Amino acid sequence: MKNPAISQETNRTNWRAKEALKKRERYLKALVGIQRRLLASTMDNSLYQEVLAILGDACEASRIYVYENFVDEEGNICAQQAAQWCPPQIVARFENKVWESFRYEQILGTEAYEQLKEGKFLQKAVIDLPEEKQACFLNKNILSFLMIPLTVNDEFFGVIGLDHCEIASSNWGRLEVGLLSSAAAAIALAKEKQLTQETLEQQLTAIETSTEGIMILQPSGELHYINPAYCQMLGYEFPQALLGSQWRDHHPSEETIRIDEEIFPQLESQGEWNGEICAQRQNGTTFIQELSMNLTHNGEIVGVCRDVSDRKQAEEQLKASLEEKELLLKEVHHRVKNNLQVISSIFSLQSQTIEDEQALAILEESQNRISSMALVHEKLYQAANLANIDFAEYIRDLTYNLLASYNVNSDWIQTEMNIESIPLNLDSAIPCGLLINELVSNSLKHGFPDQRSGTIYIFLGGKDEQAETLCLKVEDDGVGLPEGFDPHKAASLGISLISSLTQQLRGTLKFQNNPGASFEITFPKPIERKRF
Known part of the structure; x- marks a missing residue:
């Protein structure tokens, strides 16, 4: 139981x-x-x-x-x-x-x-x-x-x-x-x-609404996907008309060689290609595409492009406009130089009728000043960059012109120059040129009397490591400045010009006997101003 x-x-x-x-x-x-x-x-x-x-x-x-x-x-x-x-x-x-x-x-x-x-x-x-x-x-x-x-x-x-x-x-x-x-x-x-x-869905919406053309190519080069922007870019109404077609067929024949020999090989070797390519619309017209392509891990190619025809056309127009303005600006500098030379020639003709030595000297000094300004304009229209001139070359030419103007024997008076490669714009080049003209002329006229021999030293370069402050120094080993010399009290036009031009450069002027006359002008590096 x-x-x-x-x-x-x-x-x-x-x-x-x-x-x-x-x-x-x-x-x-x-x-x-x-x-x-x-x-x-x-x-x-x-x-x-x-x-x-x-x-x-x-x-x-x-x-x-x-x-x-x-x-x-x-x-x-x-x-x-x-x-x-x-x-x-x-x-x-x-x-x-x-x-x-x-x-x-x-x-x-x-x-x-x-x-x-x-x-x-x-x-x-x-x-x-x-x-x-x-x-x-x-x-x-x-x-x-x-x-x-x-x-x-x-x-x-x-x-x-x-x-x-x-x-x-x-x-x-x-x-x-x-x-x-x-x-x-x-x-x-x-x-x-x-x-x-x-x-x-968000990514697809972004792709579908993108203004840039986006396509996906199969490894065989057939278009597997295109967004509406790419379809519109090629002039087609419906994407189905493009799907399955060869991507290279939508480019002119001369570009297909580049596609086969450059673009596809680079995609295979580097996995990406970027550049500009000429594409062809349905109606046969061509346009420039800016294209970026990347090879995916499964062998498909993703491309993103934009039509840059308008930009290229604008660039060409801008380039042509700049070239035209450049030619006009060169012509302006050329004509200014010619006009200054005409004035200099008038002074030269006038000097032939003047017997007063003091008046003749004044005319010759004025000619030199005009020539220094004309030389600036000559260098500007000859330069590749119309905004600045190579001042080292300018100083050499200006000094040689002054030596010739004063009939200086190069065996008696020599020049030594230490000029750094400093580009100066027109606003700075003309006052600098006039300063050098006055200072070198002063040395030639007063530094070496009685056929005394000597040397004129010219320096132009950065005062500091950053070259934010520039220094122009002209000195000689001649007889030196007179005792008690004060440029502010001097009656000479040349000395007055030196003081005025230094102020124009926002600079400071120092002078001393070393043992000959030594003038040093420091001024801030010119700020490039935009010109319209």
């Missing part, structure tokens, strides 16, 4: 096994239903609600909910309600504003928050929480809860959780943990798919 106690225990064990099997089947059925819904629809709050309803019908939780994360103004990661399910007899979690959105650390504590961030599930009995954190749970009759983190694209995205309002145990069954973990994985996968799809 069977022991009644043993028989009763066996019956209970069999019943529990049957119940566990039923629960397992119910959970598996719920997971299949969840997978189907997630695969069939886009992830949104209504789909969340359907998924939670399936889970609610399958498990014995008091509430099921989903939170998605956001970052608040202070940079803290917070949870924002997305959806919840609960039976009619249970008060909804989200009716309490505390549970609409919250900071994980404030509600759960730092340790629990870090656990979720690390991808670990969190199961707690409310009585195990710190006392100050129990109130908001107990207000909703929550005795225990289970939270599974949602990890989307390797980031903590949110949580899916279960509440129990009847059981205070912190140990949830393996089936419940497994069910919720599987649901969380399915939701995360669907969310990743949705985000990827949204990103692709």
Whole structure:
């Protein structure tokens, strides 16, 4: 005869096994239903609600909910309600504003928050929480809860959780943990798919609305994809007319040789090509494309191009306009030089009728000053850069002209020059030229009387390492300046010009006997002004 106690225990064990099997089947059925819904629809709050309803019908939780994360103004990661399910007899979690959105650390504590961030599930009995954190749970009759983190694209995205309002145990069954973990994985996968799809749609929208032509070529060179801008660029109404055609066919014959011998080989060897290429529209007209092509890992070629015909035409017009203005400016400098030479020639003719030596000297000095200005304009129209002249060459020519003007024997008076290559614009070159004219003329007239021999030294260069301050020095080893010499009190026109021209350059003038006369003018490097 069977022991009644043993028989009763066996019956209970069999019943529990049957119940566990039923629960397992119910959970598996719920997971299949969840997978189907997630695969069939886009992830949104209504789909969340359907998924939670399936889970609610399958498990014995008091509430099921989903939170998605956001970052608040202070940079803290917070949870924002997305959806919840609960039976009619249970008060909804989200009716309490505390549970609409919250900071994980404030509600759960730092340790629990870090656990979720690390991808670990969190199961707690409310009585195990710190006392100050129990109130908001107990207000909703929550005795225990289970939270599974949602990890989307390797980031903590949110949580899916279960509440129990009847059981205070912190140990949830393996089936419940497994069910919720599987649901969380399915939701995360669907969310990743949705985000990827949204990103692709955004990228496609950007490509389709781009004003630059975009195309994808198959390894064989056929057009596999084109955006509307590329279609319009080639003069076609519909992309279908271009798809499947050879990309090289949309270029003039002379460019196909370049495509085969330069572009495709470079793509194969370097993976990219950038440059300009002539393309051909449907009506046979051609235009210039600026093209960038890249070879992908699967052998396809992605190209981005723009029509630069208008820009090239504008560049050509600008170039022609600049060349025309350059010619006009050269002509202006040439005519100014000629006019100055005419004035110099008039002075030369006038000097032939003058017997007064003082008046004759004044005319000759004026001729030299005019010649120094004419030489600036001559160097400018001969220079490649019309804005600046090579002042080293200018000083050499000016000095030789002055020596010839004063009939100086080169065996008696020599010149030594140390001229750095400093480009000067017209505003600085003319006063500098006049200064050198006056200072060298002063040395030639007064520094070497009675056919005395000697040397004139000329220096022009940077005063400092940055060459922000320039220095012009003219000195000789002649008889030197008269005792008590003061340029501000001198009655000479030449000395007055030196002072005036130094002020024009915003410079300072120093003079001394070293042992001959030495003049040093320092002035700031000229600022290039834009001319219109």
